[in-house]
Amino acid sequence: MPPIPKSHIWYFTRSYPSLFLKPPHCEILDSPFLSISEMATVPGQLIWEIVKKNNSFLVKEFGNGTASVKFSKEPNNLYNLHSYKHSGLANKKTVTIQPGKDQSVLLATTKTKKQNKPSTLLNKSLMKKEFNRMAKAVVNQVADNHYRPDLKKAALARLSVVNRSLKVSKSGAKKKNRQRL
Known part of the structure; x- marks a missing residue:
């Protein structure tokens, strides 16, 4: 060589x-x-070939026998799967959905231009509405805007999980256990 x-x-x-x-x-x-x-x-393909087998975000889970699953803890990865499609490092266009402050959800997309300026790299929008409005906003940002239509299902799944985690369980009177004798 x-x-x-x-x-x-x-x-x-x-x-x-x-x-x-x-x-x-x-x-x-x-x-x-x-x-x-x-x-x-x-290019993203070169980055993926470099970080594919070994990076600090890679988590390997070993199952029964030789079956193994690779997960990733990298930012901007909606499914947390170790694949080129979902990689936040290798793709220029990424989507992030995270819990925000005061029962809100943060939707962030990366800008395709000015990738060399990390402080202004993300377009952030804070959503505080009910779930249907937030889902419509996510679909508009991700799929209808032709940003990353292949991540529409993953973005809605992440939004659902984040929204469910923000709900506070209602505390009421405890139910009596009727099985006691």
Whole structure:
């Protein structure tokens, strides 16, 4: 295998991998931090091939025999499955649904442009309405807006689970156990 040319410098952060390219006439710097104009983003397929077998978010569950299931704890993964389709690291367009403050649900989608600015990477919307209105808003953001229509079912499932977890159980008079003698 030929050596990697010195004009290519790789730099990976936890969730924003990038390939830094330097023009051949420039000197190679010791630091991988270059200006934004010199940075090119890495395709999602390459990122997935790099993080597919080993990353800090991977959780392997072993069942009976040789059957094993791979889960992922990475952010922006709706089903928490370790697959390219649901990966929050490898895809440019991701969807997140999380519980917010004061019985609300946070829907966040990543912006497709300006991926090199992590502070402004997410479009966040806070939903405090009843479940039907929140479901309609999620469908509008994910599927009807042509953002990621393949994640519509996963987003609605996550919304249902998050909404159910926010409900407070009603405390009332305890029922008597009538089976006692």
